[in-house]
Amino acid sequence: MALRTNLKRLLNPRLLLASWPWLLLLAAFAVLRISKGALLLDFYAQATRPFWPGSAQQEWLQKAQRFEDQQRIALLEAKLQEQQQHQALQLQKGPWLTAAVISRNIQGWWQQLILGAGALEGIRVGAAVTAPGGLLGRVSSVTPSTARVLLLGDPSSRVAVELQGKRGQGILVGDGTSRPRLAFLDKDVEVLPGDVVITSPASTIFPANLIVGVVQKVNFEATPAPEALIQLSAPVKAIDWVRVR
Amino acid sequence: MAIALDRSRALFATGLLVLLLTLANPSLVQLNGIPPCWVVLWLLPWAVVEGPVAGATAGIAMGLLLDALQGSNLSSVPVLALLGFWWGQFQTARRPLERSTTLGLLALLGTLLLNGSYALQLYGRAEFSRAAWQTTLAQTLLTALIAPLMCSLLVLFWRRISPQYLQPRSPQ
Numbered sequence: 001m002a003l004r005t006n007l008k009r010l011l012n013p014r015l016l017l018a019s020w021p022w023l024l025l026l027a028a029f030a031v032l033r034i035s036k037g038a039l040l041l042d043f044y045a046q047a048t049r050p051f052w053p054g055s056a057q058q059e060w061l062q063k064a065q066r067f068e069d070q071q072r073i074a075l076l077e078a079k080l081q082e083q084q085q086h087q088a089l090q091l092q093k094g095p096w097l098t099a100a101v102i103s104r105n106i107q108g109w110w111q112q113l114i115l116g117a118g119a120l121e122g123i124r125v126g127a128a129v130t131a132p133g134g135l136l137g138r139v140s141s142v143t144p145s146t147a148r149v150l151l152l153g154d155p156s157s158r159v160a161v162e163l164q165g166k167r168g169q170g171i172l173v174g175d176g177t178s179r180p181r182l183a184f185l186d187k188d189v190e191v192l193p194g195d196v197v198i199t200s201p202a203s204t205i206f207p208a209n210l211i212v213g214v215v216q217k218v219n220f221e222a223t224p225a226p227e228a229l230i231q232l233s234a235p236v237k238a239i240d241w242v243r244v245r
Numbered sequence: 246m247a248i249a250l251d252r253s254r255a256l257f258a259t260g261l262l263v264l265l266l267t268l269a270n271p272s273l274v275q276l277n278g279i280p281p282c283w284v285v286l287w288l289l290p291w292a293v294v295e296g297p298v299a300g301a302t303a304g305i306a307m308g309l310l311l312d313a314l315q316g317s318n319l320s321s322v323p324v325l326a327l328l329g330f331w332w333g334q335f336q337t338a339r340r341p342l343e344r345s346t347t348l349g350l351l352a353l354l355g356t357l358l359l360n361g362s363y364a365l366q367l368y369g370r371a372e373f374s375r376a377a378w379q380t381t382l383a384q385t386l387l388t389a390l391i392a393p394l395m396c397s398l399l400v401l402f403w404r405r406i407s408p409q410y411l412q413p414r415s416p417q
Contacts, residue, residue, distance in 0.1 A: 103268045103269065103270065104270060105270055105315070106278070107277075107278040107279055107376065107380065108279055108280075108376075108380050108384070109317070109319060109360070109363040109367070109374065109377075109380060110315045110316070110317035110319065112315060112316055112317075114268065140316040141316055148316045150316055150317075154317060155317070155367055155372040155373060155374050156317055156318075156370075156372055175373060175374060175375045175376075176373070176374025176375055176376045176377065176380070177374075177375050177376045
């Protein structure tokens, strides 16, 4: 009985009309809740402006920002210079040639591609073969109109590589799968899954800094030095055209 | 003479087809990305019809051609020669080979031997393939599955054009 009486009182239109300021306040609170207190924070910011930190720290920050900008400019200039040198080297070595993949053997006892371009187009034995994504392998033999590419996963493939940022060098050893093994040369190597592997400047076969793949799994227990499984970045199964130089 | 010429033409044509299939590696006929061992499917019927010498010779010839198609320097010649010679022993078999599962079994053993020889050669070169078992198993299964169908047809084909199976027609 009491509950019904109370409900009747609560829903009394006269009472509701009389208490409109409270209802308005409740609605305002609801808006604040939905906006995650945006109005409240803005109000707080304006209200506390006289008590904000002095300009000294602001100047320090601006100075640090200027310093960082200068560093970035210096870094970019160095990179630009490196890029220009790299480009000059590339021009010396000749342009990249494109070739179609006409035969693909990517699983089994040997892993190779046959390209529909050969010595007549200027492809030479030992040329690096890349695809969108990264390095695929190197040309192992050529005929006038075809070239055979030894893929990185082939058991006889050995490539000098390093982790991006010059953190560790090693040999990428093909083992008949699409995830070749990276045997590090140094025992104390800082490597984590996700690290990018690129061709080493020490390699006499491949141009330096070509992306090879990403570290997928690391075995620190391997002897004499840690080993990692590398997920190759060029999707060899899906590639129909490659670049050769 | 005309018969022999036809036979050699058929041998060259089918051999060429084997090389083309090995190069083209059609994705329709693959198990887990591994193709069947086309050369075994080609050599087995030829050897069981033509005998050990023709079998071994065809094995050596096709082995040389297959080795030329891959750059890894793994050789299939010794095993193919051996297989051709072994399968040639079945030329005088009393049982009708084409009607039994024997062809499938022979193809299975032949593929196992060929894959085993590749694994041994890699081992000898201090290289290894982590997918060796997977490759061997997939190729052996697929080849043994196709062999009873394809090899029995090829056995009948080679017998039809082989002079030793041609019987003079009796006068009516």
